[in-house]
Amino acid sequence: MFFKPPQDLPTRVFARLPDELRTAGPDNEWVRGQPGGTPPSSLLEGPSFDRDGNLWCVDLPNGRILKVDPSGTFHVMAEYDGWPNGLKFHRDGRIFIADYKHGIMEMDPVNGVVKPYLVRNGIERFKAVNDLFFAANGDLYFTDQGLTGLHDPTGRVFRVTPDGRVDCLLDNVPSPNGLVMNLDESMLYVAVTRGNCIWRVPLMPHGRVAKVGLFVQLSGGWGGPDGVAMDVEGRLAIAHVGMGAVWVVDRLGEPVWRIRTCAENHTTNVAYGGPDNKTLYITESGSAQILIADLDVAGKPMFSHRT
Numbered sequence: 001m002f003f004k005p006p007q008d009l010p011t012r013v014f015a016r017l018p019d020e021l022r023t024a025g026p027d028n029e030w031v032r033g034q035p036g037g038t039p040p041s042s043l044l045e046g047p048s049f050d051r052d053g054n055l056w057c058v059d060l061p062n063g064r065i066l067k068v069d070p071s072g073t074f075h076v077m078a079e080y081d082g083w084p085n086g087l088k089f090h091r092d093g094r095i096f097i098a099d100y101k102h103g104i105m106e107m108d109p110v111n112g113v114v115k116p117y118l119v120r121n122g123i124e125r126f127k128a129v130n131d132l133f134f135a136a137n138g139d140l141y142f143t144d145q146g147l148t149g150l151h152d153p154t155g156r157v158f159r160v161t162p163d164g165r166v167d168c169l170l171d172n173v174p175s176p177n178g179l180v181m182n183l184d185e186s187m188l189y190v191a192v193t194r195g196n197c198i199w200r201v202p203l204m205p206h207g208r209v210a211k212v213g214l215f216v217q218l219s220g221g222w223g224g225p226d227g228v229a230m231d232v233e234g235r236l237a238i239a240h241v242g243m244g245a246v247w248v249v250d251r252l253g254e255p256v257w258r259i260r261t262c263a264e265n266h267t268t269n270v271a272y273g274g275p276d277n278k279t280l281y282i283t284e285s286g287s288a289q290i291l292i293a294d295l296d297v298a299g300k301p302m303f304s305h306r307t
Contacts, residue, residue: 006255009293011262015072017288024061030083044283046087047271058084078112086131098129121166131178138162143176149194150174169209178227183234191225216253227269230300239267263287272299
């Protein structure tokens with residue numbers, strides 16, 4: 001899997017979703033439609049910080065948008081007929097949601113109103129979108145995963161420009177998931193869950209992609225890489241769902257840290273936060289908890305924090 005063994009880092013619990021909010025069950029439509037191993041009562045995903053230091057995330061099968069304040073208390077900010085899978089803040093303060101059921105949604109964080117932003121590519125419905133990322137120029141990148149995998153490598157990666165143009169950059173990915181750009185935003189990293197790897201996607205001046213390659217090949221677990229995040233040195237943090245770990249690799253793809261869960265193995269996504277932005281927050285959906293680990297390098301500031 002790696003050329004040299006990484007050093008281990010521990011985690012500790014920051015917050016736990018209250019039992020009264022874990023209301024989905026085996027009859028939930030989303031749960032029934034997923035392979036075995038999916039947490040049946042809730043699924044925390046999409047961690048993202050607002051300007052006030054609150055951590056927002058989603059609870060996929062229950063259709064909830066959650067805010068976790070600095071004390072670790074959960075607040076339900078929206079509940080709607082959807083399957084929110086990813087969440088990011090826009091520079092103007094709006095929340096954008098990758099909704100597995102509907103497409104890309106937007107939410108007003110003040111009144112909790114959720115409405116459609118992009119539900120089709122032309123007249124074509126998406127398979128089922130998964131995660132999203134904003135570039136510094138306002139371009140929105142998102143993955144369209146559905147139930148694709150090695151048996152059906154037709155997952156897609158899209159870009160939406162601020163003027164509304166929609167481009168399909170890739171249409172041959174076996175389960176595209178989390179995504180993030182490198183420091184100068186000349187390249188996209190895409191977690192390919194069922195391939196158990198990270199793809200490197202160079203962005204060409206004309207807007208298309210070329211010479212897409214394999215950046216990191218993982219192994220083990222029952223899932224694969226899920227959410228990803230970048231730090232200020234260009235290191236990539238990779239949530240390995242089913243392995244109960246987050247891997248931190250440097251610009252060359254060599255391992256630096258293995259962050260081990262102190263809970264279960266459903267490590268779905270990551271976000272940097274804390275006073276110095278050196279704390280990694282990890283959604284662990286098996287136990288419905290948010291874990292934290294102390295790192296040596298700060299995370300790259302999110303698009304929402306730029307002026």
